[in-house]
Amino acid sequence: MEYFLTEQQELIRSLARRVAEERILPLRAELDEKEEFPWAIMKDLADADLFRIFIPEKYDGLGEGVFTLCLAVEELSRACSGVAVTYASNALGAMPILLYGSDEQKQKYLPNIASGARLTAFGLTEPTAGSDAGGIRTTAIRDGDEYILNGTKHFITNGGEAEIYTVIALTDPSRGSRGASAFIVEKGTPGFTFGKKEKKMGIRTSATRELVFHNCHVPKENLLGREGSGFIVTMRTLDSTRPGVGAVAVGLAQGALEAAVAYAQQREQFGHPVSAIQAVQHMLANMAMELEAARALVYATAKTIDSGAKNISEIGAMAKVFATDMAMKVTTDAVQVFGGPGYMRDYPVEKMMRDAKINQIYEGTNQVLRNVIALELLKRKALRD
Amino acid sequence: MNIVVCIKQVPGTTDIKIDPETNTLVREGVESIVNPFDAYALEEGVRLKERCGGKVTAISMGPPQAEQALRETISLGADEAILLSDRAFAGSDTWATSYVLSKAISKIADYDVIICGRQTLDGDTGQVGPELAEMLEIPFVAYVSKIEEITEGYMKVQRMVEEGYEVIEMPLPAVITVVKEINVPRLPSIRGTMKSKTAEVPVWTAEDIGVDANKAGIAGSPTRVVKIFFPQRTHKSEMLQGNLEEQIDQLLEKLEEII
Numbered sequence: 001m002e003y004f005l006t007e008q009q010e011l012i013r014s015l016a017r018r019v020a021e022e023r024i025l026p027l028r029a030e031l032d033e034k035e036e037f038p039w040a041i042m043k044d045l046a047d048a049d050l051f052r053i054f055i056p057e058k059y060d061g062l063g064e065g066v067f068t069l070c071l072a073v074e075e076l077s078r079a080c081s082g083v084a085v086t087y088a089s090n091a092l093g094a095m096p097i098l099l100y101g102s103d104e105q106k107q108k109y110l111p112n113i114a115s116g117a118r119l120t121a122f123g124l125t126e127p128t129a130g131s132d133a134g135g136i137r138t139t140a141i142r143d144g145d146e147y148i149l150n151g152t153k154h155f156i157t158n159g160g161e162a163e164i165y166t167v168i169a170l171t172d173p174s175r176g177s178r179g180a181s182a183f184i185v186e187k188g189t190p191g192f193t194f195g196k197k198e199k200k201m202g203i204r205t206s207a208t209r210e211l212v213f214h215n216c217h218v219p220k221e222n223l224l225g226r227e228g229s230g231f232i233v234t235m236r237t238l239d240s241t242r243p244g245v246g247a248v249a250v251g252l253a254q255g256a257l258e259a260a261v262a263y264a265q266q267r268e269q270f271g272h273p274v275s276a277i278q279a280v281q282h283m284l285a286n287m288a289m290e291l292e293a294a295r296a297l298v299y300a301t302a303k304t305i306d307s308g309a310k311n312i313s314e315i316g317a318m319a320k321v322f323a324t325d326m327a328m329k330v331t332t333d334a335v336q337v338f339g340g341p342g343y344m345r346d347y348p349v350e351k352m353m354r355d356a357k358i359n360q361i362y363e364g365t366n367q368v369l370r371n372v373i374a375l376e377l378l379k380r381k382a383l384r385d
Numbered sequence: 386m387n388i389v390v391c392i393k394q395v396p397g398t399t400d401i402k403i404d405p406e407t408n409t410l411v412r413e414g415v416e417s418i419v420n421p422f423d424a425y426a427l428e429e430g431v432r433l434k435e436r437c438g439g440k441v442t443a444i445s446m447g448p449p450q451a452e453q454a455l456r457e458t459i460s461l462g463a464d465e466a467i468l469l470s471d472r473a474f475a476g477s478d479t480w481a482t483s484y485v486l487s488k489a490i491s492k493i494a495d496y497d498v499i500i501c502g503r504q505t506l507d508g509d510t511g512q513v514g515p516e517l518a519e520m521l522e523i524p525f526v527a528y529v530s531k532i533e534e535i536t537e538g539y540m541k542v543q544r545m546v547e548e549g550y551e552v553i554e555m556p557l558p559a560v561i562t563v564v565k566e567i568n569v570p571r572l573p574s575i576r577g578t579m580k581s582k583t584a585e586v587p588v589w590t591a592e593d594i595g596v597d598a599n600k601a602g603i604a605g606s607p608t609r610v611v612k613i614f615f616p617q618r619t620h621k622s623e624m625l626q627g628n629l630e631e632q633i634d635q636l637l638e639k640l641e642e643i644i
């Protein structure tokens with residue numbers, strides 16, 4: 001499929017592919033096995049300027065948008081989606097600053113994010129607040145020139161490793177979700193520590209950890225946007241990062257399909273390669289079709305977001321749900337094409353299948369996002385009537 | 386800190402063919418790359434710059450197409466690249482090459498560290514680094530595996546020897562050649578690659594750097610390649626007989642034969 005990339009986009013894609021093949025592939029099994037954060041690869045990504053992609057030129061970035069970011073995420077995910085998620089979550093943590101930061105906040109944080117010197121994370125989810133984000137209990141009470149944060153976030157990607165956290169907390173608990181605000185909290189701030197590190201099914205190189213705030217004093221300059229706009233910041237952030245999750249899924253499925261095709265051609269049964277069996281061919285054909293359809297949807301959605309379109313919740317949800325359901329199916333079928341060896345850690349497809357599952361869960365579960373899509377459909381119908 | 390890195394464009398293969406008629410390398414039809422050992426030199430230069438500030442200048446003596454290799458150094462972090470190219474340089478051996486490089490570096494004038502790879506993939510001599518230092522009359526250390534300390538006018542390095550390493554201090558400016566253990570070269574950056582496409586790569590000719598035509602090219606190259614071959618590894622032992630005196634005499638005789 002021809003997507004008419006610019007010269008810079010072509011370059012970014014090919015460099016991301018080089019990092020993936022030369023630096024990530026040799027390490028992926030070990031990183032998965034040891035559940036080790038991929039610091040060496042983060043350094044390679046930084047050296048290659050890949051953290052600069054979506055940051056405006058004014059702040060030392062390359063001034064590209066969501067689409068170009070998706071191209072890079074996809075290439076990384078083709079080799080290891082644990083690394084791709086680590087990289088994409090950095091964009092998730094930076095997005096609130098990009099969308100709502102004051103010029104001073106941008107000046108202070110974005111150049112270091114662009115250079116890769118400081119990783120970021122986004123902290124919304126709490127034990128009492130998953131799909132129902134309005135159930136958060138972390139508070140941020142104004143006290144003179146500061147806010148005092150108390151509470152615990154869990155399941156936070158890049159937790160413990162990142163240095164810059166955008167955190168959603170209640171500045172006015174009495175107003176419920178309208179009383180939430182977004183803050184920038186730096187690692188090392190007194191009262192901010194890290195709790196349980198999760199042991200996961202997949203994306204095991206990525207760090208998932210608790211953030212613990214205990215009388216953590218944050219200067220009032222670190223408030224993002226207005227008091228009370230925490231959930232608007234959250235929704236707009238997630239609307240523009242969901243194609244990124246779609247891109248993780250597309251890259252992952254691409255890697256699985258390539259592995260399956262190669263294996264099918266080389267494995268002989270009944271005197272011929274299993275790729276000569278129609279049942280296997282049809283499985284591969286379905287994988288390829290669904291993958292291409294998902295890629296087209298993710299790219300089109302990302303480009304629409306970059307064009308400045310306003311109502312992007314619906315298409316963002318579609319791209320995320322369609323691509324991640326596709327990746328779950330394609331990686332499962334890849335294991336099927338391999339047969340028994342596919343279930344073993346000697347081949348990469350079992351990891352891909354484990355890695356695929358999470359994409360249907362975070363940044364809005366695929367059930368919740370179907371609610372979003374349906375709601376928009378019904379709203380439009382109601383408006384027409 | 387001004388860092389000069391000397392690089393060479395070489396055939397991108399270890400399967401090197403030699404023309405039996407002329408005893409020179411067959412370069413036709415072989416893709417060219419930056420000499421792999423020079424990639425470590427460049428990376429170390431870029432890291433020094435990141436550590437101490439300053440500028441990395443890559444220079445290469447070669448035919449016009451060596452410009453491509455120099456552009457690549459910009460994508461990998463060099464700030465400037467200069468090509469030394471002139472008919473008068475053609476056919477230079479290591480001595481004449483070092484002379485040309487030394488004249489160019491003298492023109493650059495403001496330099497603290499000159500870094501070269503330990504040897505090239507094609508010529509394999511490892512001579513240019515030390516010859517260059519000799520001609521510039523500055524200190525030289527070969528096989529550097531780590532730069533421990535570097536400040537204004539002073540550098541302390543580790544140099545690989547067969548068992549372990551030596552630590553050597555020297556005043557700057559100085560020349561070092563580096564081994565592959567020193568670093569893992571980075572991949573090209575996006576900004577570097579964009580810059581490398583449009584960057585100016587000035588070409589300095591013999592006249593520009595005051596090269597005496599008799600000292601460069603074939604005219605300035607004392608090396609004569611008589612024969613190229615893989616040395617046969619032979620292993621022979623012999624027990625000397627007689628009393629101690631007799632054995633010593635025999636040994637001396639044998640040594641004299643060899644020398």
Ligand SMILES: Cc1cc2nc3c(=O)[nH]c(=O)nc-3n(C[C@H](O)[C@H](O)[C@H](O)COP(=O)(O)OP(=O)(O)OC[C@H]3O[C@@H](n4cnc5c(N)ncnc54)[C@H](O)[C@@H]3O)c2cc1C
Nearest residue numbers: 122123124125130131155156157208362363364365367368
């Ligand atoms: C590895 C990992 C990394 C994560 N990274 C981050 C991060 O960086 N930052 C962050 O803030 N969060 C992060 N999360 C949290 C993630 O976004 C939540 O887990 C997710 O939103 C689901 O919430 P929950 O786990 O509480 O499930 P629940 O909300 O309890 O859902 C349980 C089930 O009920 C269904 N369900 C719930 N409500 C509805 C509804 N209204 N309609 C239909 N079905 C519904 C769900 O689909 C699901 O099947 C991460 C989670 C994981 C596992």
